[in-house]
Amino acid sequence: xxxxxxxxxxxxxxxxxxxxxxxxxxxxxxxxxxxxxxxxxxxxxxxxxxxxxxxxxxxxxxxxxxxxxxxxxxxxxxxxxxxxxxxxxxxxxxxxxxxxxxxxxxxxxxxxxxxxxxxxxxxxxxxxxxxxxxxxxxxxxxxxxxxxxxxxxxxxxxxxxxxxxxxxxxxxxxxxxxxxxxxxxxxxxxxxxxxxxxxxxxxxxxxxxxxxxxxxxxxxxxxxxxxxxxxxxxxxxxxxxxxxxxxxxxxxxxxxxxxxxxxxxx
Amino acid sequence: xxxxxxxxxxxxxxxxxxxxxxxxxxxxxxxxxxxxxxxxxxxxxxxxxxxxxxxxxxxxxxxxxxxxxxxxxxxxxxxxxxxxxxxxxxxxxxxxxxxxxxxxxxxxxxxxxxxxxxxxxxxxxxxxxxxxxxxxxxxxxxxxxxxxxxxxxxxxxxxxxxxxxxxxxxxxxxxxxxxxxxxxxxxxxxxxxxxxxxxxxxxxxxxxxxxxxxxxxxxxxxxxxxxxxxxxxxxxxxxxxxxxxxxxxxxxxxxxxxxxxxxxxxxxxxxxxxxxxxxxxxxxxxxxxxxxxxxxxxxxxxxxxxxxxxxxxxxxxxxxxxxxxxxxxxxxxxxxxxxxxxxxxxxxxxxxxxxxxxxxxxxxxxxxxxxxxxxxxxxxxxxxxxxxxxxxxxxxxxxxxxxxxxxxxxxxxxxxxxxxxxxxxxxx
Ligand SMILES: [Cu+2]
Numbered sequence: 001x002x003x004x005x006x007x008x009x010x011x012x013x014x015x016x017x018x019x020x021x022x023x024x025x026x027x028x029x030x031x032x033x034x035x036x037x038x039x040x041x042x043x044x045x046x047x048x049x050x051x052x053x054x055x056x057x058x059x060x061x062x063x064x065x066x067x068x069x070x071x072x073x074x075x076x077x078x079x080x081x082x083x084x085x086x087x088x089x090x091x092x093x094x095x096x097x098x099x100x101x102x103x104x105x106x107x108x109x110x111x112x113x114x115x116x117x118x119x120x121x122x123x124x125x126x127x128x129x130x131x132x133x134x135x136x137x138x139x140x141x142x143x144x145x146x147x148x149x150x151x152x153x154x155x156x157x158x159x160x161x162x163x164x165x166x167x168x169x170x171x172x173x174x175x176x177x178x179x180x181x182x183x184x185x186x187x188x189x190x191x192x193x194x195x196x197x198x199x200x201x202x203x204x205x206x207x208x209x210x211x212x213x214x215x216x217x218x219x220x221x222x223x224x225x226x227x228x229x230x231x232x233x234x235x236x237x238x239x240x241x242x243x244x245x246x247x248x249x250x251x252x253x254x255x256x257x258x259x260x261x262x263x264x265x266x
Numbered sequence: 267x268x269x270x271x272x273x274x275x276x277x278x279x280x281x282x283x284x285x286x287x288x289x290x291x292x293x294x295x296x297x298x299x300x301x302x303x304x305x306x307x308x309x310x311x312x313x314x315x316x317x318x319x320x321x322x323x324x325x326x327x328x329x330x331x332x333x334x335x336x337x338x339x340x341x342x343x344x345x346x347x348x349x350x351x352x353x354x355x356x357x358x359x360x361x362x363x364x365x366x367x368x369x370x371x372x373x374x375x376x377x378x379x380x381x382x383x384x385x386x387x388x389x390x391x392x393x394x395x396x397x398x399x400x401x402x403x404x405x406x407x408x409x410x411x412x413x414x415x416x417x418x419x420x421x422x423x424x425x426x427x428x429x430x431x432x433x434x435x436x437x438x439x440x441x442x443x444x445x446x447x448x449x450x451x452x453x454x455x456x457x458x459x460x461x462x463x464x465x466x467x468x469x470x471x472x473x474x475x476x477x478x479x480x481x482x483x484x485x486x487x488x489x490x491x492x493x494x495x496x497x498x499x500x501x502x503x504x505x506x507x508x509x510x511x512x513x514x515x516x517x518x519x520x521x522x523x524x525x526x527x528x529x530x531x532x533x534x535x536x537x538x539x540x541x542x543x544x545x546x547x548x549x550x551x552x553x554x555x556x557x558x559x560x561x562x563x564x565x566x567x568x569x570x571x572x573x574x575x576x577x578x579x580x581x582x583x584x585x586x587x588x589x590x591x592x593x594x595x596x597x598x599x600x601x602x603x604x605x606x607x608x609x610x611x612x613x614x615x616x617x618x619x620x621x622x623x624x625x626x627x628x629x630x631x632x633x634x635x636x637x638x639x640x641x642x643x644x645x646x647x648x649x650x651x652x653x654x655x656x657x658x659x660x661x662x663x664x665x666x667x668x669x670x671x672x673x674x675x676x677x678x679x680x681x682x683x684x685x686x687x688x689x690x691x692x693x694x
Binding site: 142143144145147154158159160161162163164166167168229230233234235236237256257258259260261262 | 390393410427428429431432434436437439440534535536537539540546628634635636637640641669672673675676681
């Protein structure tokens, strides 16, 4: 009977690994469950960290599973009685120090990724002077939708030609883009899986996220902080466009949103 | 063990299949209101007459699973206000067909707030402020047509696409146009069905004689005809003829509404050009805006509700028409908890004051295009105390008001205390 249990426990790492590999290849019925393709120039570092952690935890997961199965496998001619062990200092130190070492390594190793994604906003040179790329869109989360505010023709926020689009935001391809993110009510979280961008939103705080999308297309925006009964439907679309297409869209949308006459088209 | 799977499946199919199909709810609030108004306490309309209305509605409009609309012409969809195809894809349980076409759109996206009968009291409605719209009054707030004219197709589409900022109404921009149009048609369908029910109840209330056959079926109609003939021949007292024959209600109650919806587009309010002086950057803009400010406090009378600082605190004890419809009509005081609760039990939403908009938020429910603000001021907002602009206000006056209001959120008074930027720092 011990052999059956041992083999059953061995199934855990085997099935677990199989499932993950299956999902990575996206074969039916696990298609679309893995992270979508990264389209953010700054997202590679997040993917790298993710994969590194996946490898470390993966190896430990398979290793511990295998050791568990091995220790359960009955020794030839051995006694079937379990022995009572009152701790093992050497082992305890080993399994405390190794994970701690890994954590310390990761926390130091990821410093650059954190800085790149949360602290060092991209800079641009204007009139020979370096400055931070200003936010081009103000994202305001509300229960249960996303409002995207544009500064309008004058390029300045809080002026009379600002306009707002709900549920859809457009950005140009291959350009550093900065979003200023706010909440108008409760906690939300701004998540664009394809960009590897995620930022919690706290009411009363003003935060910035940045990215440089390198592939045109429509990508999902989701709220990843439970914010109320309608949380499940709090989504929007991020459309990355070629620069020319973006310019056309911006012009048309500006005209539409600042319309001073009735027209039948939407 | 071997059968657990199939047992479970049978159970699921049974539970799903055994739920009775949803039904449209009777407008119990309206019935009660009219009974109190015309019959007095404790009295009720004859059950048979209310049944007549229910049967007519089912015959003409079908059920939530199988909707129908009177007078649809199959070969020529152009002449139909709503199409059968749209109704079918919006109604019924949520599903998708083999070709991926969505079904049951209303129940997927709308029903939990607006309710199966379009009465605005779905399960989540109690948590929302403002309450979800009850379509049955036929009143719509944000539209390009004047008061008492239905909105245009484009108005409803815009609301679905943009949502209503600062309310729980989300944007459905990500739905394909075809699905948006299907939902728009379903809203019209619920509205016209709901208003037909109300209109019939009002007609009933005008002459609530229980002896009267309110809406006769084909057979009843013929039988009544014969009875009258027989009475004339024998010289007996003639019985009442039925009030409505089988097709009369459609002709007299439903079609006039359909015509109004069709004609709405011809009544769209004309928006004259905004004076160039008011375009951003014009040297006279400030002067024109000052004129708008003047009007805000004088002829426009905006100050009465929106308050001196435009914070929406001029008055805070009014109600919207959906509440007034029964509460004010019957003279119920909001403090009379028992009477209020009686109506809440029948499906009314607990009364809540309608607070005027804080104009310093820069958040406009009916859309933030300048033309939207023009329409709101010019036409007022149906169903709310916001009135249409005084006739004496010229289009230039209204434009000045629009631009005055539009710049309010940018005044320093409106800006929140300085926020602490969290991850903003100088370039390195
Ligand atoms: Cu949220």
